[in-house]
Amino acid sequence: MGTPVVAIVxxxxxxxxxxDELLESAxxxxxxxxxxxxxxxHGLEGVDILITDIGMQGADGFxxxxxxxxxxxxxxxxxxxGRHEITDQSHSxxxxxxxxxxxxxxxxxxxxxxxxxxxxx
Amino acid sequence: xxxxxxxxxxDHDGLTKPPDIDVVQSxxxxxxxxxxxxxxxxxxxxxxxxxxxxxxxxxxLDELNSPTDAGIDGWRQVIHxxxxxxxxxxxxxxxxTGEHYSVEHRMLxxxxxxxxxxxxxxxxxxATETVVGWYGTVIDEDSRSRPGERxxxxxxxxxxxxxxxxxxxxxxxxxxxxxxxxxxxxxxxxESERHLQQLVETLPALIYCAxxxxxxxxxxxxxxxxxxxxxxxxxxxxxxxxxxTLDAVIHPDDLATVKEHYSRSLSTGQxxxxxxxxxxxxxxxxxxxxxxxxxCNAEGIVVQWNGICLDIQDQVHAQEELSRVQENLSRANxxxxxxxxxxxxxxxxxxxxxxxxxxxxxxxxxxTAVPPNIERAQKTLERIVQSATSAAxxxxxxxxxxxxxxxxxxxxxxxxxxxxxxxxxxxxxxxxRIRMDIEGESGLRLVPFDRxxxxxxxxxxxxxxLDAMASASNDKxxxxxxxRVDGMVRIEVADWGRxxxxxxxxxxxxxxxxxxxxxxGLAISRSIVESHGGQLWAEKNEPRGAKFVFTLPLEMMEAx
Numbered sequence: 001m002g003t004p005v006v007a008i009v010x011x012x013x014x015x016x017x018x019x020d021e022l023l024e025s026a027x028x029x030x031x032x033x034x035x036x037x038x039x040x041x042h043g044l045e046g047v048d049i050l051i052t053d054i055g056m057q058g059a060d061g062f063x064x065x066x067x068x069x070x071x072x073x074x075x076x077x078x079x080x081x082g083r084h085e086i087t088d089q090s091h092s093x094x095x096x097x098x099x100x101x102x103x104x105x106x107x108x109x110x111x112x113x114x115x116x117x118x119x120x121x
Numbered sequence: 122x123x124x125x126x127x128x129x130x131x132d133h134d135g136l137t138k139p140p141d142i143d144v145v146q147s148x149x150x151x152x153x154x155x156x157x158x159x160x161x162x163x164x165x166x167x168x169x170x171x172x173x174x175x176x177x178x179x180x181x182l183d184e185l186n187s188p189t190d191a192g193i194d195g196w197r198q199v200i201h202x203x204x205x206x207x208x209x210x211x212x213x214x215x216x217x218t219g220e221h222y223s224v225e226h227r228m229l230x231x232x233x234x235x236x237x238x239x240x241x242x243x244x245x246x247x248a249t250e251t252v253v254g255w256y257g258t259v260i261d262e263d264s265r266s267r268p269g270e271r272x273x274x275x276x277x278x279x280x281x282x283x284x285x286x287x288x289x290x291x292x293x294x295x296x297x298x299x300x301x302x303x304x305x306x307x308x309x310x311x312e313s314e315r316h317l318q319q320l321v322e323t324l325p326a327l328i329y330c331a332x333x334x335x336x337x338x339x340x341x342x343x344x345x346x347x348x349x350x351x352x353x354x355x356x357x358x359x360x361x362x363x364x365x366t367l368d369a370v371i372h373p374d375d376l377a378t379v380k381e382h383y384s385r386s387l388s389t390g391q392x393x394x395x396x397x398x399x400x401x402x403x404x405x406x407x408x409x410x411x412x413x414x415x416x417c418n419a420e421g422i423v424v425q426w427n428g429i430c431l432d433i434q435d436q437v438h439a440q441e442e443l444s445r446v447q448e449n450l451s452r453a454n455x456x457x458x459x460x461x462x463x464x465x466x467x468x469x470x471x472x473x474x475x476x477x478x479x480x481x482x483x484x485x486x487x488x489t490a491v492p493p494n495i496e497r498a499q500k501t502l503e504r505i506v507q508s509a510t511s512a513a514x515x516x517x518x519x520x521x522x523x524x525x526x527x528x529x530x531x532x533x534x535x536x537x538x539x540x541x542x543x544x545x546x547x548x549x550x551x552x553x554r555i556r557m558d559i560e561g562e563s564g565l566r567l568v569p570f571d572r573x574x575x576x577x578x579x580x581x582x583x584x585x586x587l588d589a590m591a592s593a594s595n596d597k598x599x600x601x602x603x604x605r606v607d608g609m610v611r612i613e614v615a616d617w618g619r620x621x622x623x624x625x626x627x628x629x630x631x632x633x634x635x636x637x638x639x640x641x642g643l644a645i646s647r648s649i650v651e652s653h654g655g656q657l658w659a660e661k662n663e664p665r666g667a668k669f670v671f672t673l674p675l676e677m678m679e680a681x
Contacts, residue, residue: 025494101475105479
């Protein structure tokens with residue numbers, strides 16, 4: 001397997017750019033999108049992991065995850081939220097997880113690593 | 122009298138000349154009064170019927186006398202079938218006993234429709250007291266009270282009779298078959314009028330009637346009682362009855378509008394509707410809604426105004442109360458916006474903070490890579506500074522936000538703001554069985570302040586106090602005191618809760634000891650108080666609990 005590809009969706013360009021930097025520093029290839037629609041228009045061919053913000057204009061993170069999982073049910077999807085209550089009440093039933101802003105970058109990278117290892121196993 | 126008889130004769134050219142006997146003479150006297158009259162012999166056979174009466178009946182004299190069936194007089198055909206038996210029985214009894222005949226019944230008009238009439242008859246006796254004949258008249262009850270005409274024999278109110286005749290729901294105007302069955306018999310016009318009068322007098326409304334020029338001519342009992350006087354009582358004031366009444370009962374502030382609307386309606390015939398204050402008998406002005414509309418005759422000429430007046434004082438009160446509640450609610454929303462503000466501040470700060478953390482992790486990785494990527498680490502550090510700066514910008518923007526709103530400062534009395542804050546929390550306090558005590562010096566004049574913001578601070582501190590006592594079992598009192606200290610006013614909000622564990626930390630943003638909330642309330646409150654030139658801090662309350670204190674500058678008294 002070559003360099004893993006991570007797709008990032010966040011409507012805040014500051015967060016998007018910082019995630020991009022973080023993943024790049026960890027050796028991932030990234031493609032970034034400012035909205036769910038932009039990612040869906042681009043397609044998920046070759047994407048190994050999806051990280052998406054929850055609260056966005058247009059389709060939100062949950063909707064994006066559901067639509068992606070219809071075609072790629074095995075794709076790990078990580079949801080990022082600024083709101084505490086969402087992570088408390090909603091547990092993912094597929095692969096991936098929740099991250100609460102602001103999160104520890106090392107924890108994110110560890111979670112990504114774990115998801116990729118599961119995929120390969 | 123003889124000339125009248127002569128006129129009558131000349132009108133009868135070509136007709137059988139009536140005999141010049143007492144009953145006919147009497148009928149002719151009546152004719153002069155009412156137009157229609159009749160005379161019969163002792164057994165009830167018509168001798169004379171005046172031309173107007175014949176026209177009214179719509180059948181000739183000989184037909185009135187001819188038996189239509191089995192020996193019954195022909196006038197049966199002009200009386201409503203349902204009324205005939207009673208009328209005929211009364212007539213037969215009178216013929217036998219010689220007593221006065223007076224019966225109300227419906228009569229077929231020449232137009233083909235039935236109308237209510239009163240038939241009256243009086244016997245004429247000879248010198249031996251023997252009845253020699255009858256004379257009488259038929260009074261058209263449906264039209265007897267044309268404007269300006271006196272009712273024939275009724276002491277009830279002419280304006281109401283007018284209503285009886287014209288109002289769409291009065292019984293007289295309803296087809297005989299459709300009239301409501303009141304008790305056992307169909308109502309006569311008199312009964313129907315009495316019924317209407319009862320209706321008008323018992324309606325929970327104030328009813329009045331007025332002439333086309335507005336002169337009041339009738340007031341229902343309730344209206345008379347409400348005003349404490351009646352129609353004539355304002356006649357000696359040297360004004361018209363309308364003006365005299367209006368000047369006496371309409372609130373001075375409403376008088377001009379009322380008069381304007383009245384005169385507009387009177388001149389145009391347009392319905393009148395207005396809310397105004399009306400002076401009750403006890404001198405109290407109460408809000409009423411008055412509506413009047415014109416009653417017109419067949420030609421469309423206004424013959425009378427009928428009005429209704431409803432006391433809407435309670436509704437007006439309720440409405441005022443509602444707007445007060447709504448105003449409070451909107452203030453509560455402003456107070457609630459503290460929570461929303463906290464959430465949005467949290468989000469705004471969170472975003473650059475997330476970036477800072479991501480960049481920090483990335484920077485660490487670039488530095489720990491083998492070999493270290495110094496160049497990328499350097500760039501990432503720059504991004505960290507940028508993101509941290511943008512977080513600081515969020516804070517400055519919030520401060521600027523508070524600064525802008527200080528333009529709205531006013532000089533409301535502090536006590537009023539405290540009481541409003543208490544009202545906003547009254548529901549929560551009573552639910553938690555917490556007493557709120559407010560004491561303070563009166564007339565504390567602050568330098569102009571932003572009432573909404575200071576109320577937010579008070580609501581926030583008081584709500585904290587209530588929350589702190591939520592689990593306490595007894596002696597639950599929230600005490601708010603305001604008094605003067607060294608040119609400042611000092612406001613204390615003291616609770617008997619568990620007290621403060623971290624008196625230094627509680628004013629820090631996002632610090633909270635509650636399950637709910639962002640921990641921004643006290644931070645924002647302190648920011649508001651400081652922007653007003655005051656200070657906010659926490660103390661221990663004696664014997665237990667917490668006491669939050671803030672100061673605001675008092676307005677300086679002008680030097681004497």
